[in-house]
Amino acid sequence: MISPLIHKDHRYLQALLDNDQRVVSEIYDQYAGTIRRYILANSGTEDDAADIFQESLIDIYNQAKYKALQLTCPFEPFLVLVCKRKWLNELKKRGRQPVTKEIDDVSIGEDVFALAEQVKGQQHKMEVFLQCFEKLGDTCKEIIRKCMEGGDQEKIAAQLKVTYGYLRKKKSECMASLTQMVQQRLHQ
Amino acid sequence: MxxxxxxxxxxxxxxxxxxxxxxxxxxxxxxxxxxxxxxxxxxxxxxxxxxxGADETREQLKATMQPLRQAHFGGGNDQQPGEATKSGRVVPFRKYLSVAVAVAAVLIVGVWLWNPSSDKLYEKYAIAQMDSQTERGSHADSVLAAATIAFNSKDYVVAAVDLAEVVQQQPNNTYAAFYLGVALLHTDQLTQARVIFEKLIRGGSAFKYDATFYQALSFLKENDKETAKDWLEKIPADAPQYAKAQELMKKL
Incomplete structure (x- = not known):
């Protein structure tokens, strides 16, 4: 259960959302060292550590912005767990680590785990979405990409030299086959 | 239809x-x-x-991170994942270091002025080291080994995350649970630390009186000397922690 109380460290999420340079710098000052040591101690390089730290902060930004993530626990263990999960996932991809057991329920610091799990779950889904997207035909990819970038669909139709009606119909079909592919992958 | x-x-x-x-x-x-x-x-x-979709703030945020990345991490690759950014002045590491030292100094003095005696006592009595255990090769064992290294290098947040994973997989591992409590205490997660200590105390584990002692320290950390004393008094004369508890009690 995630408690509805927002932790005072939610200000770090707010700082990411606002691109508050002073507080973002504070995040690096306070937490970069811990993550750096962890990654270096677990067969990573300086660049790996810098990537994981930055990508995790961007993941958290995306969650806060698009999924209304609210911090109900201290920021540091949450960030450590997000980075750690991301790094273990990366090691797995590189074939350097056996599959680690997922943490699904824990009675201690459950907010931290629940929130980190949420971030990781979303990140996994996003990977599946993009992998399935890449398997679509070129026409579908182009149409979906352009429509998702935003902007007027009539202009997009003109750019692609098709009628507006065709664009809508095609986008609909492409999204339907993409969704079916995603569904199959997620149910595997 | x-x-x-x-x-x-x-x-x-x-x-x-x-x-x-x-x-x-x-x-x-x-x-x-x-x-x-x-x-x-x-x-x-x-x-x-x-x-x-375009997210202007996200791009600006990445630009903010670029110089920070160079200041806090070594390595040659200054390209960021995804896209490169143009802006961002490189600030020499030494400058960051001196600022960090100044900030740390202010914090240390601030904390010390705020509460000299309790804080010093807490620091003195809260020292703990984990013994390295023989690895038997399971995943939990390797996590525990990683936790031990982190704990002994005072990386208590990393240690806590690892120890929580061990405890989750081995709920009866009171050794891991006790050090998880200590790690949480060191990272100021007092409420969660106390939940663990209470469980160890009630469960009558081998760590019963260690947990009692640290429960006292958790109150000392908040400068609640009375509650700290109450807990210290619960340690009986035949427990190995008795002398240490009496000694601390006299100083409160």
Whole structure:
């Protein structure tokens, strides 16, 4: 259960959302060292550590912005767990680590785990979405990409030299086959 | 009107007539499979919008991070994942270091002035080291080994995360539970630390009186000397921690 109380460290999420340079710098000052040591101690390089730290902060930004993530626990263990999960996932991809057991329920610091799990779950889904997207035909990819970038669909139709009606119909079909592919992958 | 799941895209794109749409929505509750597909397609769409759509703040945030990345991490690759950024002045590491030292100094003095005696006592009595255990090769063992290294290098947050994983997999591992409590205490997660200590105390584990002693320290950390004393008094004369507890009690 995630408690509805927002932790005072939610200000770090707010700082990411606002691109508050002073507080973002504070995040690096306070937490970069811990993550750096962890990654270096677990067969990573300086660049790996810098990537994981930055990508995790961007993941958290995306969650806060698009999924209304609210911090109900201290920021540091949450960030450590997000980075750690991301790094273990990366090691797995590189074939350097056996599959680690997922943490699904824990009675201690459950907010931290629940929130980190949420971030990781979303990140996994996003990977599946993009992998399935890449398997679509070129026409579908182009149409979906352009429509998702935003902007007027009539202009997009003109750019692609098709009628507006065709664009809508095609986008609909492409999204339907993409969704079916995603569904199959997620149910595997 | 009868529908199939092939009608879902038309529904989502708003290409149905009002009557058709109403009929489709009426049929929805009886078709959980459609509902799942609709929810999933919306999720995919939001996800792709987030990925392909422009997010100016996110780009600015990446630009903010670029010099910080160079200041806090070594390595040659200063390109950031995804896109490169143009702005961002490189600030020499030494400058960051001196600022960090100054900030640390202010914090240390501040904490010391705020509460000299309790804080010093806490620091003195809260020292703990984990013994390295023989590895038996299971995943939990290797996590515990990593936790031990982190704990002994005072990386208490990393240690806590690892120890929590061990405890989750081995709920009866009171050794891991005790040090998880200590790690949480060091990272100021007092409430969670106390939950663990209380469980160890009530459960009568081998760490019963170690947990009692640290429970006292958790109150000392908040400068609540009375409650700290109450806990210290619970340690009996035949326990190995008795002398240490009496000594601390006299100083409170």
């Amino acid at each position: 009868t529908f199939t799941k092939e009608d879902i895209p038309r529904y989502l794109d708003g290409d149905m007539s009002p009557d058709e749409e109403a009929a489709f929505e009426k049929a929805l509750p009886d078709n959980p499979e459609w509902q799942e597909l609709i929810a999933l397609q919306q999720e995919v769409e939001t996800g792709l919008q987030q990925h392909f």
